[in-house]
Amino acid sequence: METPLLHLALVGTPNSGKTSLFNALTGSRQKVANYPGVTVERKEGFFVTPLGRQVSVVDLPGTYSLRGRSPDEEITRDFVLGKASGETVPDLVLCVADSTNLRLTIRLLLELKRTGRPMVLVLNMFDIASRRGINVDAERLAKELGVPVVTSIAVRKGGTADLLTLTDEISARLAAEPQENSWRALSVAELRATQREADRIIADCVSLPSRPDTWTARIDAVVLHPVAGLLVLALILFVMFQAVFAWAQPLMQLLNSGFDALGEFVHASLPAGLLQSFLQNGVISGVGSVIVFLPQIIIIFLFILLLEDFGYMARAAFLMDRIMGGAGLHGRAFIPLLSSFACAIPGIMATRVIDNKRDRLTTILIAPLMTCSARIPVYTLIISAFIPARDVWGFINLQGLVMFGLYAAGIISALLVSFLIKFFMLRDYAPAPFMLELPDYKMPRPKSIAIGVYTRAKMFLHRAGTTIFSMMVLIWFLASFPQPPLGATEPAIDFSLAAIIGKALAPLLSPVGFNWQIAVALIPGMAAREVAVAALGTVYAIEGGKEAAEQIGQVLATKWSLATALSMLAWYIFAPQCASTLAVIRRETGSWTWMAVTFSYMLVLAYAASLVTYNVAVALGAG
Amino acid sequence: MTDTNETRPQMPLGLAQRGYSGVIQHLSAKDAGSALSDIELESRLIELGFVEGARVEVLHEGLVGRDPIAVRVDNITIAVRRREAMAIIVA
Numbered sequence: 001m002e003t004p005l006l007h008l009a010l011v012g013t014p015n016s017g018k019t020s021l022f023n024a025l026t027g028s029r030q031k032v033a034n035y036p037g038v039t040v041e042r043k044e045g046f047f048v049t050p051l052g053r054q055v056s057v058v059d060l061p062g063t064y065s066l067r068g069r070s071p072d073e074e075i076t077r078d079f080v081l082g083k084a085s086g087e088t089v090p091d092l093v094l095c096v097a098d099s100t101n102l103r104l105t106i107r108l109l110l111e112l113k114r115t116g117r118p119m120v121l122v123l124n125m126f127d128i129a130s131r132r133g134i135n136v137d138a139e140r141l142a143k144e145l146g147v148p149v150v151t152s153i154a155v156r157k158g159g160t161a162d163l164l165t166l167t168d169e170i171s172a173r174l175a176a177e178p179q180e181n182s183w184r185a186l187s188v189a190e191l192r193a194t195q196r197e198a199d200r201i202i203a204d205c206v207s208l209p210s211r212p213d214t215w216t217a218r219i220d221a222v223v224l225h226p227v228a229g230l231l232v233l234a235l236i237l238f239v240m241f242q243a244v245f246a247w248a249q250p251l252m253q254l255l256n257s258g259f260d261a262l263g264e265f266v267h268a269s270l271p272a273g274l275l276q277s278f279l280q281n282g283v284i285s286g287v288g289s290v291i292v293f294l295p296q297i298i299i300i301f302l303f304i305l306l307l308e309d310f311g312y313m314a315r316a317a318f319l320m321d322r323i324m325g326g327a328g329l330h331g332r333a334f335i336p337l338l339s340s341f342a343c344a345i346p347g348i349m350a351t352r353v354i355d356n357k358r359d360r361l362t363t364i365l366i367a368p369l370m371t372c373s374a375r376i377p378v379y380t381l382i383i384s385a386f387i388p389a390r391d392v393w394g395f396i397n398l399q400g401l402v403m404f405g406l407y408a409a410g411i412i413s414a415l416l417v418s419f420l421i422k423f424f425m426l427r428d429y430a431p432a433p434f435m436l437e438l439p440d441y442k443m444p445r446p447k448s449i450a451i452g453v454y455t456r457a458k459m460f461l462h463r464a465g466t467t468i469f470s471m472m473v474l475i476w477f478l479a480s481f482p483q484p485p486l487g488a489t490e491p492a493i494d495f496s497l498a499a500i501i502g503k504a505l506a507p508l509l510s511p512v513g514f515n516w517q518i519a520v521a522l523i524p525g526m527a528a529r530e531v532a533v534a535a536l537g538t539v540y541a542i543e544g545g546k547e548a549a550e551q552i553g554q555v556l557a558t559k560w561s562l563a564t565a566l567s568m569l570a571w572y573i574f575a576p577q578c579a580s581t582l583a584v585i586r587r588e589t590g591s592w593t594w595m596a597v598t599f600s601y602m603l604v605l606a607y608a609a610s611l612v613t614y615n616v617a618v619a620l621g622a623g
Numbered sequence: 624m625t626d627t628n629e630t631r632p633q634m635p636l637g638l639a640q641r642g643y644s645g646v647i648q649h650l651s652a653k654d655a656g657s658a659l660s661d662i663e664l665e666s667r668l669i670e671l672g673f674v675e676g677a678r679v680e681v682l683h684e685g686l687v688g689r690d691p692i693a694v695r696v697d698n699i700t701i702a703v704r705r706r707e708a709m710a711i712i713v714a
Binding site: 064065067069100101103104107186188191192195196199208216217220224225226227230314317318319321322323433434435436437438439440 | 657658659662663664665666667668669670671672674675682683684685686687688690691693697698699700701702703704706707
């Protein structure tokens with residue numbers, strides 16, 4: 001017999017353990033997508049009840065009420081009310097509560113009840129509550145609230161057994177219950193009244209212990225200390241940077257040589273020609289140059305999810321709020337911007353922790369200005385070829401100083417752009433106040449973390465396999481067609497569309513000191529910034545590509561003026577040329593417009609910075 | 624409210640020092656100068672548990688301008704900027 005899929009929806013306040021309950025129910029049987037037209041993440045999972053009923057469960061964004069003050073909260077409200085476009089009305093709403101902290105959830109539940117949806121209150125983290133001496137009279141609570149109450153321990157095996165059984169019981173008698181929606185937005189007075197009602201019910205059904213969670217208080221004494229707290233934050237960041245740059249290196253090299261070997265294999269086993277070039281240069285090296293960043297992405301998300309699960313993220317936002325506020329950024333923008341030093345892709349993906357849409361947009365727009373690791377090969381090449389390795393003021397290496405200057409220029413311009421965005425574009429917009437719950441610390445749950453990292457990695461690979469792949473094919477096509485005539489001695493790229501475009505662009509780029517060879521190299525550099533290095537090598541007919549970077553440097557030193565080199569460095573601080581970043585921006589903002597805005601403003605900045613750098617350098621005699 | 628609190632002068636939570644402990648007397652969103660509308664600010668504060676009679680304690684403050692503050696509200700901790708905390712009148 002075929003019974004229809006039962007639709008559940010998880011609703012709860014932030015930090016109620018909703019996501020770990022979701023992970024416990026569904027395991028890795030999850031689908032992550034966006035709700036149509038908005039940037040809100042839609043997480044759906046599947047499981048089977050003890051009686052064999054197929055269940056789909058949607059993890060709705062955390063909310064304190066149904067007022068819908070952000071796109072996330074609107075989704076939660078519309079979904080529960082059955083107004084979300086293309087969504088099924090949930091058969092049963094699971095209202096998830098942190099058992100140690102029932103106040104806000106009970107108020108939310110009283111509001112949810114008015115929607116008339118069949119509902120269950122899930123007292124999650126019941127073990128922690130018992131350990132702290134919090135006594136919840138679940139039977140009385142169920143009577144007072146008029147909804148079934150079930151306890152669960154999402155992180156323990158079998159901790160959701162009662163919930164599963166109850167789901168079966170309820171689903172058997174669902175159709176019989178009439179459903180009427182009497183919900184409307186609550187006035188302040190009603191809100192206050194429901195909170196009073198919630199507090200009364202809690203006073204009747206819950207006995208709170210006299211002692212609060214001492215561990216959280218002890219950790220916070222250090223972690224939220226104005227000075228010590230910032231030092232702890234700096235230390236965590238240092239370890240994170242180390243991990244991203246040092247720990248990921250061996251794996252990245254392994255992946256790199258793996259793709260190189262695969263390319264060589266294709267090169268050796270296929271006859272020279274279009275197919276060989278397409279597979280080796282278009283598919284393998286193109287997609288490979290992006291997949292190489294997978295270890296960094298996994299490590300960054302591992303850190304982010306661990307810190308989030310532990311409860312530290314809210315503290316980091318607390319510490320950084322005023323410091324970043326000066327530039328018009330929200331405290332929560334801190335971690336995404338930090339991640340962008342590795343790669344803007346995970347950085348932009350991590351902006352999902354910012355619940356306000358406009359704050360999130362600002363962060364997405366400036367994230368690509370953080371010096372990502374793909375710029376390092378370009379910087380290193382030009383610096384080592386043009387900047388003398390001498391000491392200034394006796395102890396500072398000039399090359400290192402220039403590198404530092406490039407990083408600083410990125411950060412400063414990001415802050416300036418953020419300031420200007422707030423000032424000009426989002427002027428009518430009042431800054432979101434910083435009001436955030438600082439949850440009690442909890443031990444991170446390995447299974448939940450693993451599922452989280454796995455989902456992110458899968459999304460990244462999926463993108464590498466679709467959007468980025470098609471960009472690579474396009475760039476390969478431009479760099480390979482038309483084919484050089486027989487007997488041509490110049491590099492094949494000279495005859496390609498890329499060269500034609502490069503030569504057409506050259507007059508535009510000559511004011512900033514770029515010749516047509518640079519213009520050509522910038523085109524394959526669209527795929528990923530560091531590809532420009534290999535492309536320069538190809539254009540100057542050098543064998544060996546990336547590995548021969550030093551050799552390319554020597555050639556450049558003879559062919560470029562110092563002014564051109566400096567101009568190129570200035571260009572790369574802002575250069576918008578990273579197809580994958582643009583693709584992620586499109587996906588995360590759900591709009592081509594914001595992708596175009598990012599591309600244009602960065603292009604304008606790059607051009608202006610190069611123009612100024614080149615002309616100042618020429619005026620100073622470096623031309 | 625209890626007798627002890629009536630003898631203490633009322634003040635906005637936004638001016639409270641670290642270590643201050645008191646009971647919420649009422650909310651007065653119009654005094655906060657927040658970017659949010661009065662109704663919106665008041666609703667959000669209530670949703671985070673800032674209602675009359677709740678016991679509050681200022682646990683931590685930030686480095687720049689002693690802002691934001693971390694406030695214990697009954698048995699949860701909420702971070703809030705002093706500007707918004709001006710709407711919470713305590714004694």
